[in-house]
Amino acid sequence: MFSRPQDHTAFNRPRFLLARWSIFAILIGTYMLVFFHRMAPAVVSGELMRDFGMTGVALGSLAAMYFYIYTLMQIPAGILADTLGARLTVSAGSLVTGCGSILFGLGETFAVAAAGRALVGLGVSVVFVGLFKSNSVWFSDRHYGRISGLTLLLGNLGAISAAAPLAALLSLYSWRSIFVVLGLLSLLFAGLTMLVVRNSPEELGFPSLREMEGRASHVRQQNPWWQELLGVLRARVLWPLFWVDLGMVGSMLAFVGLWAIPYLHDTLGLARSAASLYTTLALIGFASGSMFFGWLSDRIGRRKPVIVAGSCGYLLVCLALVFFPWGAGLAGFLLFFLLGFSAGGFIVTFASAKESIAPAQAGMAVGLVNTGLFLGAAIVQPLFGWVMDRGWGGALLDGVRIYGATDYRRGLLVMVVCAALALVASLRIKETRCRNLTVTE
Numbered sequence: 472m473f474s475r476p477q478d479h480t481a482f483n484r485p486r487f488l489l490a491r492w493s494i495f496a497i498l499i500g501t502y503m504l505v506f507f508h509r510m511a512p513a514v515v516s517g518e519l520m521r522d523f524g525m526t527g528v529a530l531g532s533l534a535a536m537y538f539y540i541y542t543l544m545q546i547p548a549g550i551l552a553d554t555l556g557a558r559l560t561v562s563a564g565s566l567v568t569g570c571g572s573i574l575f576g577l578g579e580t581f582a583v584a585a586a587g588r589a590l591v592g593l594g595v596s597v598v599f600v601g602l603f604k605s606n607s608v609w610f611s612d613r614h615y616g617r618i619s620g621l622t623l624l625l626g627n628l629g630a631i632s633a634a635a636p637l638a639a640l641l642s643l644y645s646w647r648s649i650f651v652v653l654g655l656l657s658l659l660f661a662g663l664t665m666l667v668v669r670n671s672p673e674e675l676g677f678p679s680l681r682e683m684e685g686r687a688s689h690v691r692q693q694n695p696w697w698q699e700l701l702g703v704l705r706a707r708v709l710w711p712l713f714w715v716d717l718g719m720v721g722s723m724l725a726f727v728g729l730w731a732i733p734y735l736h737d738t739l740g741l742a743r744s745a746a747s748l749y750t751t752l753a754l755i756g757f758a759s760g761s762m763f764f765g766w767l768s769d770r771i772g773r774r775k776p777v778i779v780a781g782s783c784g785y786l787l788v789c790l791a792l793v794f795f796p797w798g799a800g801l802a803g804f805l806l807f808f809l810l811g812f813s814a815g816g817f818i819v820t821f822a823s824a825k826e827s828i829a830p831a832q833a834g835m836a837v838g839l840v841n842t843g844l845f846l847g848a849a850i851v852q853p854l855f856g857w858v859m860d861r862g863w864g865g866a867l868l869d870g871v872r873i874y875g876a877t878d879y880r881r882g883l884l885v886m887v888v889c890a891a892l893a894l895v896a897s898l899r900i901k902e903t904r905c906r907n908l909t910v911t912e
Contacts, residue, residue: 487677490669491609497667498557498602499622501565501660503629504653505595508572509537510633510728510754514747515646517733520872523581527863527872531856534729536585538849540592542842548597549703549838550696552604553831556670561601562661568594569657576650594657599841603821604834608671611680612907613769616822620765623818627758631751638747703835708827708908711899712820713843715778718893719785721847722886723814727753729852730882731807738876739799752804753811760815765822768905774823775902781816782897786890788813793883817844826903847889855882 512519512534520530551560571590578584602622610618640649669675703709726734727750735746760781768777788810797803821837828836859878866873901908 487672490672490675490677494605494609494668497660497663498561498598498605499625501561501598501657501664502602502622502626503632504565504568504657504660505598506626506629507633507637507653508568508591508595509724510630510750511637511650513727513729513732513750514633514637514743515641516729517743518641518646519584523584525581527856527860527874528853529581531729531853533581533585533588535725535849535852536588537592537595538845538852540589541596542845542849544593544596545600545838545842545845546700546835547838548600549604549835550700551597552601552834552838553699554696557601557605558664558668558670560597561668562664564594564597564601565657565661565664566594569654569661570594572650572654572657574654576647576654600834600838603825603837605668605670607825607830607833608680612826613905615825616765616769616774616819616905617762618765619818619821620762620815623761623765623815624758627754627761630754631758638744699832700835703828703832703839706828706836708901709824709836709839711896711901712778712824712840714896715782715820715843715893715900716817716840717843717847718889718891718896719782720814720817720844721849722789722851722889723753723757723785723810724844724848725851725855726883726886727807727811728848730855730879733874734879734882735799735803737874738879739803741799745799749803749807753807756808756811756813757815758811760812761818762815763812764816765818768819768822772905773902774819774826774905775897775900777819778816778823778900779894779897781813781819782890782894784809784813784816786887786894789883789887789890793880793887822905823900823903826905826907827901827909829909830907851885851889854885858882858885 512530516530516534519525519533523529523533525533548560568591571587571592571594573587574590575584575587578587603619606615606618606622637649672679731750731753732743732746735741735749736743739746741749764777764781768774771777788806791797791806792810795802795806797806820840824836824840825833858881859874862878862881863872863874866875
């Protein structure tokens with residue numbers, strides 16, 4: 472796609488910008504599919520329960536299959552990103568995602584559908600870390616918070632398309648056909664990634680970003696990957712970031728990605744299309760909050776206060792969902808938007824992780840922190856269903872369980888506990904002042 476200059480003297484900035492943003496665009500397109508697969512079960516939950524005769528726990532487990540695999544793969548994804556690079560890692564992941572989505576769409580039994588969902592989780596698990604690793608070498612440190620926010624803003628367009636637009640598509644096409652087409656699209660992105668993406672500016676003959684800024688390049692990884700991984704796991708500075716993501720974004724994704732639409736339908740009587748507007752607003756809030764908090768962090772030159780503010784706001788919104796007498800309309804729209812917006816403060820945890828560890832270990836550090844996010848979702852989705860099943864009164868409608876307001880309130884209390892955990896952890900974060908603590912300039 473891009474010819475390689477013979478030496479750094481041939482460096483051409485417009486050509487560099489074209490290469491950088493082309494790579495970013497391909498990886499962002501792939502990342503949008505990651506979000507779509509993450510949020511789609513909330514919209515097709517009724518079809519899944521009907522077609523497979525599932526209970527709340529079974530539905531939660533099927534949806535969480537994505538998160539189980541995703542969680543287990545985050546640290547391996549960091550290792551792959553740090554050793555093989557984003558190009559090979561993300562293209563292979565897209566290939567697996569495509570096969571899994573097609574299998575999920577064609578599966579006639581719960582076991583086959585679960586296997587397809589697991590393959591989707593395996594494939595998409597490497598995309599986020601690979602994308603952030605790519606951003607760390609193609610964009611400068613002083614803009615990392617903003618580019619991280621932009622990444623989440625654009626990626627969330629995939630999640631938004633898995634809400635109201637997907638609900639509209641289901642009136643025209645079956646959920647099975649939609650997931651088969653998604654699988655084919657993932658295969659297309661696998662090919663584009665191999666064709667366009669490169670692991671660093673140097674691979675195209677450009678100087679490194681630090682050399683462009685008149686500084687020495689970062690020292691490359693010297694030790695075997697397992698020694699580097701042990702160093703990351705022993706870094707206490709990373710673990711508060713892990714718990715923030717587990718408590719805040721993990722619970723938010725578990726709720727918005729599966730239980731929000733059934734909750735709005737069963738307690739407020741909203742149709743799926745109307746209920747999906749609330750989850751769409753939550754995702755818009757999440758996207759805009761990520762962009763805002765990333766920009767704010769870079770602007771004030773601090774990481775910790777921004778993460779604390781997001782965690783505090785998220786706890787307050789969760790408490791309002793449980794105890795504030797809100798209903799359909801403006802109050803509900805505002806609460807769902809603020810739920811996503813406040814959770815957007817999590818985006819700064821990745822910048823903080825990258826700046827708390829040696830640059831050669833950036834992928835592993837981001838992978839570790841991101842593990843908390845998806846471990847939280849994997850735990851909360853079935854836990855939410857289990858808590859509601861304990862009080863279920865036996866009501867069914869077309870084979871789908873109907874839960875009462877009290878059942879959902881118990882589930883929402885799980886989110887309150889998770890939000891409190893995130894706030895406590897945020898107070899333990901070490902401030903980096905938007906610079907790498909391990910590098911002496």
